[in-house]
Amino acid sequence: MGDLLSRCRPPLIWATGFSLLINVLMLTSSLYMMQVYDRVLPSGSLPTLLFLSLITAGALALLGALDFVRTRLLGTLGDWLERRLAPPILERMVEGTLLGRREGTALLKDIGTLHSVLGNGATFLFDVPWVPVYLALIYALHPVLGHLAVTSAALLFILALINDRITRACLRNATAASNRAIATAEAALRNAEVVDAMHLLPGLARRWGRDHSHALDAQDRAHRRGAVLLNITKFVRQLVQVALLGAGAWLVVRHEMGAGSMMASSLVVGRALSPVEQAIGGWRQVSAGREAWRRLSAAFRRPRRRVPGLPLPEPAGQLAVRNVAFRIGDGGSGGGSGGAAPGRTVLHNISFDARPGEALAVIGPSAAGKSTLARLLVGLHPPLAGVVRLDGADLFQWRRDDVGRHIGYLPQDVELFAGSVAENIARMGEPDPQAVVEAATLADCHAMILRLPQGYDTQVGDGGAFLSGGQRQRVALARALYGAPKLVVLDEPNASLDAEGEQALNRAITALKERGACVIVIGHRPGTLAQVDRILALRDGRVESFGPRAEVLEALKRRTMHPVAAQSALPKGAGDRPGPPAAPAPKLHSVEPE
Structure with missing residues (x-):
């Protein structure tokens, strides 16, 4: 002032x-x-x-x-x-x-x-x-x-x-x-x-x-x-x-x-x-x-949440999470996971890596901290302890005007803005027609958009009121994929999708991996796990399992000492798919702290 x-x-x-x-x-x-x-x-x-x-x-x-x-x-x-x-x-x-x-x-x-x-x-x-x-x-x-x-x-x-x-x-x-x-x-x-x-x-x-x-x-x-x-x-x-x-x-x-x-x-x-x-x-x-x-x-x-730093080069998509803890009401958080009360710690000592060209699924029961972790992975809040790094740089302190265009985020509660479909896909900026169509094609909603009254120029209304829930979800997915982001975080991406929509989502995840993007998928339903390479299982804000998809699913299925916990952490039907022969003991992987 x-x-x-x-x-x-x-x-x-x-x-x-x-x-x-x-x-x-x-x-x-x-x-x-x-x-x-x-x-x-x-x-x-x-x-x-x-x-x-x-x-x-x-x-x-x-x-x-x-x-x-x-x-x-x-x-x-x-x-x-x-x-x-x-x-x-x-x-x-x-x-x-x-x-x-x-x-x-x-x-x-x-x-x-x-x-x-x-x-x-x-x-x-x-x-x-x-x-x-x-x-x-x-x-x-x-x-x-x-x-x-x-x-x-x-x-x-x-x-x-x-x-x-x-x-x-x-x-x-x-x-x-x-x-x-x-x-x-x-x-x-x-x-x-x-x-x-x-x-x-x-x-x-x-x-x-x-x-x-x-x-x-x-x-x-x-x-x-x-x-x-x-x-x-x-x-x-x-x-x-x-x-x-x-x-x-x-x-x-x-x-x-x-x-x-x-x-x-x-x-x-x-x-x-x-x-x-x-x-x-x-x-x-x-x-x-x-x-x-x-x-x-x-x-x-008021103190700024982020201290402006120097511009950094375009990230490759190497994600590293080290000893992250998070408490509702701390670290600049205004919301939490699963209706957690303010002051309650919802994440404890979370550590893992995710590489470019890889898809990682985060699973777990309700109130396990999955959506809170998703917010930390896109830099919405600073952790109470630990750090989330993208290409070695603290993601929360990275300048938003630099890193924002390299991040794709599909929140659990999809919200569109009053404007055209093209403007929403282009993140409310000046739409690049080629990039808009490319993102819509990648999200497999190009044909759906063309069937709208004015195609890409169709007004979606305030909050996307003129579109159905599935249409809003797919337009929001195209928005997350706009501009070829290097880090894509999808929170319950198939919540409003039918079987055809889930197939389109899996094709999009495969295409993102082929482009070298780091993809994080949060979900309960087994359809979200089809194209992932590794799984991070959370329970009560702690890492329960982390490793290759088949090994983690098999380990969760074979837990006989805690059958109730294993069943609640395992998405329904996910363990019914064939996997490699079971190991004599569950082989779980972890990441050593830096």
């Missing part, structure tokens, strides 16, 4: 300079009135009146032009600030979600609030510093008028401070309650099918209504308090102008000042008190902008 502030300084300096000229030109009407009353009327000189009128018209035209330029400058600054803030804030929102914070889109709305303040609500802030100058001019006309104007300005400033104090907490509570209500509505929309199927809407509506009602109540309290003070301010300002005219008339009668000075003092005091009145009327918006800036600054002050 400090860098952005420094880059905002030049346009703010220009706006301050324009404010200087604007406030000087604001005296035009007062000076014109003084000259008309004190020079033109006593002398009856029409040429002087014409000359003064032309000069005044030109000055007012320049005033209007400068005010327009200042407003446009601040609006452009707001546009620039929003464009510069949005990408890093979106990045921090994604990080916050991975860390378990549910901020929704509140920070993006804060950027819009800042834009609105700069574009519409901040101009009076540039005029407030000129209030003492106007008061000094009134003193120059006569000290009595100056005393009266200063007293009035002090009273209005006190009212402005009271307005800030009594509305700040209300506005902060309103924002917090509004954000909670929006988060509830967004969650209901994301899970519309569940909401409708099990009739969750009444409960969600009550929760939304409660938060929304709290927000409205807080906003209403702030509005009522601000409205009372605003009306008091208007009354004080009008009373001051009447008092100034009365005092000025008294001084004119006593021959202590001229009639022109009397009229000019009324105009000048109106200009002096106008920014204060605007401050009270616009303080709600300014206060909202201040709170938005505070939240955005806090977001930028």
